[in-house]
Amino acid sequence: MLSEKRLSQHLRTFERLLQEYSGTEPLARFLTAYYKRNKQMGSADRRMATRLMYHYFRIGHAARSLSSIERLAIAELLCSHESAVIELLKPDWIPYLNATLPQKRLFLETHTAFQQVDVFPFTPRLSADIDQEAFIDSLFTQPDLFIRLRAPYAPDVLTALNRAGMMYNVIDEHILALPNGSALDRVPGIAGKYEVQDFSSQRTGRYFRAASGERWWDACAGAGGKSLLLMDTTPGVELLVSDVRGSILRNLDERFDTAGIHSPYRKKIVDLTQDTHKVLGDSQFDGVILDVPCSGSGTWARTPEMISFFDKARIDTFAALQRQITGNAIPYLKHGKPLIYITCSVFAAENEQNVTHLMEEFGLKLEEQTLLTGYHQQADTLFIARLIKP
Numbered sequence: 001m002l003s004e005k006r007l008s009q010h011l012r013t014f015e016r017l018l019q020e021y022s023g024t025e026p027l028a029r030f031l032t033a034y035y036k037r038n039k040q041m042g043s044a045d046r047r048m049a050t051r052l053m054y055h056y057f058r059i060g061h062a063a064r065s066l067s068s069i070e071r072l073a074i075a076e077l078l079c080s081h082e083s084a085v086i087e088l089l090k091p092d093w094i095p096y097l098n099a100t101l102p103q104k105r106l107f108l109e110t111h112t113a114f115q116q117v118d119v120f121p122f123t124p125r126l127s128a129d130i131d132q133e134a135f136i137d138s139l140f141t142q143p144d145l146f147i148r149l150r151a152p153y154a155p156d157v158l159t160a161l162n163r164a165g166m167m168y169n170v171i172d173e174h175i176l177a178l179p180n181g182s183a184l185d186r187v188p189g190i191a192g193k194y195e196v197q198d199f200s201s202q203r204t205g206r207y208f209r210a211a212s213g214e215r216w217w218d219a220c221a222g223a224g225g226k227s228l229l230l231m232d233t234t235p236g237v238e239l240l241v242s243d244v245r246g247s248i249l250r251n252l253d254e255r256f257d258t259a260g261i262h263s264p265y266r267k268k269i270v271d272l273t274q275d276t277h278k279v280l281g282d283s284q285f286d287g288v289i290l291d292v293p294c295s296g297s298g299t300w301a302r303t304p305e306m307i308s309f310f311d312k313a314r315i316d317t318f319a320a321l322q323r324q325i326t327g328n329a330i331p332y333l334k335h336g337k338p339l340i341y342i343t344c345s346v347f348a349a350e351n352e353q354n355v356t357h358l359m360e361e362f363g364l365k366l367e368e369q370t371l372l373t374g375y376h377q378q379a380d381t382l383f384i385a386r387l388i389k390p
Contacts, residue, residue, distance in 0.1 A: 013048075093107075101140070142301065204226060208287065292343055323354060
């Protein structure tokens, strides 16, 4: 248990961080830069500061009439089973530290200004199939670290993890869940034998159904997780990888090399908000993966600061951008072939409503769509639709 003096120091650091943080950059990046500027902070100080900041932002817009320290105490109770903040500042709350989340909610809603409904003020915009209570509850917990074991190497990785004493849960023969922050880079002999990829993101591979020899286009490649998944599951596919950012494509080269993937693939810088004919010409593809830019709301348990700083007007801005990008990609898809539309959003405007638009505007036929909910698995929530061009 921390002394009152030590806790006071941590709380002063927390309030200083909160005052400096503007929400214009990811919280993780802000904290990294802050710690570099304040090298006198020890590892224990950094861990505590990070914990308090992340817990604080997990309660979103709730109890905003209270002071930052009062809100932090509420967050600590909801997000943890042991807390120096509670022990020293709210000792009468101690019996509730090991209570269930519903019991904690009831206690806080009865005795404080906290109301669960205030945490996430965007519920009217959620996709219809979202379990609102389960989704909001999931925001109070940091998601797990998920890895995908590459088929030939699964036994090697499991043996190495066991030898290193790493904790993990087996989801299936190729998916493991580890505590967030697990130092996999310190486990010898497993580089290139696994990929860090969220559980829900790994599930998108079931919707590709590509065949060897087909030409596919990962049109918004980002970090390249879907490209790697596609090439691992269908080694003979001919792949074009594109993104608007050249740096992303350079990083993808390194990631492919580390993974030992030597199948030929092409890469191009493509801006799908502009005329792409000069870059793509008359190219035609047997499948197009569009993991479009989005609000990222399905991943906000990893970046809880977004709950507080997100402007709801951006939902419609993202939805319009997604329609533009998708409309510019469709001409390059062969008739009878699939468009795989993916977001990491929980908002209907970015998900089902955009699918309806694609069907009405371009005549695409919906084969299936689903929310890959992760809130029961401590994972992200994604939306995916497989549409066929007639």
